Amino acid sequence: MKAREIYELMVSMGIDADPRGRNEVESLLSKKSKDFEEMKVEQKAEFDQEALKNPYSDTRFLAGDLDRDVKRILVGVDIEVGEVLLADRLGQKGQPIDLIIAHHPEGKALSALHDVMHMQEDLLAQLGVPINVAEGLLSSRISEVKRGLAPLNHNRAVDAARLLGLSMMCVHTPADNQVQTFLTKKIEEKKPTKVSEILKLLKEIPEYKAAADMGSGPTLFTGRPEGRCGKVMVDMTGGTSGSEDAYGKLSQAGVGTIVGMHMGEKHRKEAEKNHINVVIAGHMASDSLGMNLLLDALEARGVEIITCAGLIRVSRNAK
Structure with a gap:
């Protein structure tokens, strides 16, 4: 496969697994294209045009040649x-790596992580929270995350890949959408009644x-193992907490x-205060x-496929 084909396939699979549905995602992309056409010249110059095709700001091809043939990935x-x-x-030892794939965002995908959090507004609305309330809840949190990302050294790993002549990309929300949909279906099939x-x-x-x-x-x-589940929310996508x-x-x-994948102490205390059971599946395992x-x-x-850095590889392909 070409590196471009891998990148485009993963974005497409992310859209297929998006809990909002492909039609809604494509509608958002169409609106973004219209907004782009109405921008001033200087605004267009600064706009990341990849966002017109890829709805996930935290997923980008970061270094190397998109037309490179890929036989082995790390x-x-x-x-x-x-x-x-x-x-x-690994290349020096006779296992040349044609493409490095990170799950967690790096480079410009890390600096734009906050933008994908808007999908949480729709996920809250699906669960019964009025959309205006959901947007109000997320507004300040998205701004907080954006400010927190601003001072980070986003390009360290990307620069290293570029200097060594290696191709690199990151795939965040498309993978998180996969686990979101997978677990939602499992829970709907099993219909658990107790935690x-x-x-x-x-x-x-x-x-x-x-x-x-x-x-x-x-x-x-939070909660008790023998406690009843009630309505179950799978919280595996949307950028970050x-x-x-x-x-x-x-x-x-x-x-x-x-x-969920993980939860900070402030969030845990709020869930507990509101009598919500919290099952943490595990961060590395979920990713x-x-x-x-x-x-x-x-x-x-x-x-x-060669895996490293905490990725637990399990193949579901028929042998």
Whole structure:
């Protein structure tokens, strides 16, 4: 495959798994194109035109040649300078790496991570939170995340890849959409009634079982194992953690249990205060699951996959 084909495939698969639906995402892209046409010349010069085709600001091709043939890739949850050097070393040892794929965003995808958080507004609305309330809750949080990202050294790993002549991309929300949709379907199929049944369900999934064996498996942050689930919210996509003020509104909308990747202490306390059960599936395991569902499509097309940096590789392709 060409690097371009891999990039475009992963974006397309992300749209297919987007909880808002492909039609809604394509409608948003169409609106963005119209807005672009109405911009002034100086605004167009600064606009990232990749956003007209790719709705996920945290997913970008970052370094190298899009037309490069790719036979072997190195994939990790986090790709920093050390992993870029690892890719170079593997090449020296006779395993040339044609493309490095990070899950967590780097470079310009990291600096624009906050923009993808707007999808959380629609996800809250799907659960019964009025859209105007959802937008109000996310507004200040998105601004907070944007300010927090501003001083970071976004390009360290990207610069290392460029200097070593390596191609690099990152795939964040498309992978998170995969795990969001996968777990939502699992929960809808199994119809758990107690929190303990959600924990059991998760531990039956290979990535979570492997994480549990390493001491970082699914765990209960608030609530009781014997407690009833109520309406279950799967919270696996949308860039990063949303507003801690959302839990009161979610409780009012009937959400009884949240299944998430990770949760900070302030958010946990708000969930607990509003009597919402919180099941944390695990960060690396959840990211691995999402990436694996994308990587299977590459493996099926003959691309060799080498994993590093916390990615638990599980193939679902028929042997």
